[in-house]
Amino acid sequence: MHDVDELTDRLRGEGLRVTPQRRAVMQYLVGNTSHPTVEAIFDAVRAELPSVSLKTVYQTVHDLDALGEVRLLDVGTGAVRVDPNVEHVHHHLVCQRCGAVRDVSPEVATELPAAQRRRFTVTSVEVIFRGRCDRCAP
Amino acid sequence: MHDVDELTDRLRGEGLRVTPQRRAVMQYLVGNTSHPTVEAIFDAVRAELPSVSLKTVYQTVHDLDALGEVRLLDVGTGAVRVDPNVEHVHHHLVCQRCGAVRDVSPEVATELPAAQRRRFTVTSVEVIFRGRCDRCAP
């Protein structure tokens, strides 16, 4: 994800307007590695802008997704997770107790077996390791 | 997944009762490779038993899941998919156009990189290949 200034330019370049709400969402996401839910972003932004609505956060997150500045992940924790790390291909660790999501480098080989490669055009591969994070280990 | 007779025994063994509705759900799932949604099972069963309720199908599917006779997959298509193939470890192809889900043999190496293996206890790995199935290819 780019920094807020560049994101501002990109939004305007698409004919979209840059509002304090959008700026606050972007600021919160830049460099964030926690894979927050929309709700979590909402709570963070509300600390600055108490009147912001959840709908606006959804809106902004979707616009950033359309620009390719974030990715929206469904890792099975109930709500979509927002991932600003779009620069590096990577996979995810999901703690099934606390819901924490962490990045995994893509050393894992994820080629579709040749037999099926002819009958399916793969556009993306998602690998999710589920288990317990160190803080939640028994 | 076992056959209907064995499933019947297993349910009774758990003190659960075997009803025509449950039998119909099980019959539909045995050998089914389509990864149906609960709604799809509901529609199929309703053809035989018009009075069956969606809740009952959810109920049955959850009981079968608790028995380990099916697995409930969230592959990001909106509704849970029911997978009676619990015998073989495998991963999934998901067509992003029609929602079809197909099995992939687990030839893919899915070991967590050593660096992170110490800080996370993996209990399951899910690999989802997304793209276009042959019927939906442009």
Next chain:
DNA sequence: CACCTTATCAACAATGATTGTCATCTACGA
């Protein structure tokens, strides 16, 4: 085989995440 207990049934309401509607407001290019 009839009884009794208790799980199941089906209708209905409720949930939680997300999206749609719409009247009002505002950013920003002209």
Next chain:
DNA sequence: TCGTAGATGACAATCATTGTTGATAAGGTG
């Protein structure tokens, strides 16, 4: 500065799923 496309926020609606409940029926027991 102005006009307007676009954003905002309050609110209702959606969709998959779960909770509740009175009525029903399975099946172990005698």
